[in-house]
Amino acid sequence: MKDAAQVIRKECRFEQIDQLELSWLTGEVSILPAEGACLEVVQRAGRGFPERLLLRCEASGSRLSIIDGRQRLLGVGLHMQPTMLEIHVPRRQLRELAIQCTGSRLRIESSQADQCELHLRSTRAELSGHAGRLNIRATGGRIEGERLDCEQLGLQAISTSTRLQGSFAELQLNCTGRGVLVGSNTAPRRMEITATGAKVEVAIPDNDGFTIHAGKLPGKLHSDFPLKVSEREQGVSPSRGIGRVYMNGSRSYIMNVRGGQIRLVRKP
16 A cells, blocks of 8 residues: 655756746645745655656746656646645745645745736645735635735635735725625725625725715615715716715725625724
């Protein structure tokens, strides 16, 4: 009988990496802070897992691509024996982090990146860390984020249960189906939300004001903040609908509800 216990099957170390790309199929993936100066990649699998299906690392200059070796079998059949992947990244900030995961469980802990791109399909993700720009495209699965710090957060989610907490200067959310909850410790200076058959809730603290530009579309829009109606659109096309103003109206929040619901909630 083959030993099913997972052991270290492959290890790689790299220096001077500031662009990291990952393309991965099913299994557990963890991106963790490293104590040393080297980026370390560790894959665990059962002793019977074919060596030819282990990960491949391709380094070019400061860019490192990590590819799931099982991808080469997609055209002739699947070998989905589970594996565990750990990537230990030095605490200095990456210039770019790009991840594609399918049917995986992804954990990114305390990452530091100028730009982070996540393309997730049927994946459960747990996120924390800093990104100048964080873009998430997800279909199915579940996303949870804690202690996130982002200048720009972009989310395109289809049937993906999502909960993100942190500080966001700009928000762009396009959500179809399922529920999305975003809580920001600071009031974003700009926000654009499109909800299609989805319930989207954004919680922000009290602030000195914003203007909601709500399109004339079917759906429900609720605000915990008292709003007054204004005909003045402040540079936004009149087709957006009539502006709703809170206090000085300085921030611009665009909201399109297409058969769904958007709730703007005041954080305690």
